[in-house]
Amino acid sequence: MTQPADAPLIRVEKVTKKYGPRTVLSGVSFDVGPHEIVSVVGPSGCGKTTLLRCVAGLTEPSGGTVSIGGQTVTKPPEGVGVVFQHFGLFPWKTVSGNVAYGLTVRGTPRAAVTARVRDLIAMVGLEGFERSYPHQLSGGMQQRAGLARALAIEPRVLVMDEPFASLDAQTRDLLQLEMLRILDQRPAATLFVTHSIDEAVLMGDRIVVLTGHPGSVHDVVDVGIPRPRGREAADSDRFRIVRDYLWTVVMKGQGNDNSPGKPSEGTAD
C-alpha cells in the first residue's frame, strides 16, 4: 500500500490566496507524506499553480499555512526542488551548468558539484549532452535537465508544475514512467500538478481534486495502485475506476454536469 509510514512532511492547512478582490484559493488543506506522490488535478483556473507556488515558498498565502517538516513556509525553504512547465533552463548555461544551479548558488565546492551533476545527468539519460545548450535540446531533453536540476539538491520535497504539459505525447509517456522509476530510487514528498487526469492517476499515490472558483478541495482520492508501477498500471481495473470517478468529479467542477451520479460520457480527451 502507499500509506505514508511517517508523519506528513508537507502540511497544507486552510490555505487561502486572494489577489485583491479575487479569491483564487479557499481553505485548501491536505498532507503529503515524505515518500508520497500527491497529484493535484482540477479544471483550468482553479488555482493549482498558485497552490504549488505557496508550497514552494514562491508566493505567500493570504490565509492558512503551509509547513514543511514542521516549519512554516514563508519563503523558499531548503531542500525543495521545483520543476517548471516551460523548463526554466537558463539559455546561457550548458546542461551541466543548469543542472548544477541549485548547488552552485549554495556555494557547494566544485568537486562535489561535478560528481553529483555527472551522476544525475546519467540518471536522467542525458549523457553526452553535458556541454550542450538548452536551445540545442528537444523539449523532452530540456525537461530531463530540469528534473536533474531539481534532484541535484537531494530534495526532501519535489514540487512539479505540469512538468510534462509542454511535451509531445510520446515523450510525455516516457518521462512519466522514468519519473516514477527515479522517485522509486530517490523518494521525496512530491506534489505534482497536472491537467491530465490519466497522468494524475498514473503518477499519484493520492490525488487532490480541486474544483471551483475559487479553488477548494473537493476530494482526496487514494489511488491504491502499488509501486513500483509500469505501463501496465494504466490497464488495471483500479486505474479505470479511479480515472472514471475523477472524470465525473472534474467535469462537475467545471459546471458541465448538473446531475450528481450521472456517468461521464467518456469522450476521448
Added chain:
Amino acid sequence: MNALAPGRDTDTPGGPAGIGGSGPADRRRERGQVLAVRAAAGLGIVAAWQVCAMALAPHYIARPLGILAQVPAVLGNQSFWSAAGSTLLAVAEGLIIAVVIGTAAGLVMGRLRDVDRAMRLYVDSFYAMPLVALIPLLTVWFGYTSAARLVVVVIEAMLPVIFSVAEGGRSLPAEFTDVARAYRAPWWRVWAGIVLPASLPYLLGGIDLAIGRALVGAVVAEFIASLNGLGYYILFNVRSFAEDKAMVALVVLVMFALAVRGFVSLFVRRRLPWYRDEASR
C-alpha cells in the same frame, strides 16, 4: 540591428541538416555568389558615380578615381593620422564610459519599477531629441575642447544603451527569477548570474546603435568647436575644394564603424550562440 538579427547564418555547430542540398560545399558556393553580386553592384554604383562626376560636375567634386588617387597622400600625412587618432580615441573612450553608465542605469530602470516610472519620460525625450542641437550649448559649457566632444559622445552613446538594457531588464522572463528564488539564490547572484547575462543581447543591440550616434556626435562637435579630428579634417578639406581628400577621411570613419559593429556581431556569434537561436524560435 544587423548584429543581432537571428541569422540564417550556417556557422553554428549543429546547424541545419542537408535537406535539399545545403552541405558545406553548397553553402560556400552560395556565399561566393552573394559576394559576387555585392561586388558587381558596388562596382556598378562606383562606375556610375565616376561617369556622372566627370560628365556633369566641376573638378573639385569628389569622384572615385580622384579619391583613390589621394589615398597615398592622405594616408602618408602625419596630421591625418593625428586627426584620426584624436577622433577614434574619443569615440572609443566615450563608448566605454557610455556602456558602463548606460548599463548600470538601464538595469536599474529595467528592474526597479519605481525608478522606471520616474525616469522613463526623460529618457524617452532625450532619446528622441536631435542631440546635435545641444552641441553649441555644450561647447559653451565645456569650451572648444576635446572635453566637449567627449561629453557629446558619451551622451549620444549612453541613451540607446540605457534604452536597450532597460528593455532587456523589463523583458526578463519571470520564470528565471522564479527559478532563482526557488533554489534560494542570493540577490547578488540574481543580478550577476541572471539579469546581466539575460540583458547581454539587449546591451549589444544598444551598442550597435550607439556607435553610429557616437560618430555623429564626435564629428559634429569637431565641426562646431574646430577640434582636431576627422570631422574637422573633412570640413576643412571640403571648404578648400579638396573633396577627394575629405572622402578618404570619410571612408576611414565608415570602416571604423563597420569594424566595431563587425566585432560586436562576431562576439554575438561566438559567445552568445544561444541568443541567436532563441531569437529565431
